[in-house]
Amino acid sequence: ALVHGGLANRVRVELQWIESEMFEQPDAVQRLEGVDGILVPGGFGERGSEGKIAAATFARTKNVPYFGICFGMQMAVIEAARNLAGIKNAGTSEFGPCSEPVVGLMTEWERHGVL
8 A cells, every 4th residue: 555655646665674573672763764654564462562662652752654553553552651641551451461551452341241
């Protein structure tokens, strides 16, 4: 879709696939310097999630467009909760017990068989 959008606007879209786990290392987000946007797609599992949150922080603080799809949006919500709302331990119950979940499974919202 990104390439097709570029074609429609006569712009060449250059994609860089970057493993999110690398951003869990100090100063690794500098690899994002110079990008025009960040796409964090859907996914699952805890692996690389802190790197995705670091990418969301980079995007927010450097004013780089961030497009979070499904899990990518969940990571952006956690980033904002931690760094803008001051919820230090914000996380997701999707990974297991969490002291301050800001993202949860829909089944956790069920009360008496109703969502």
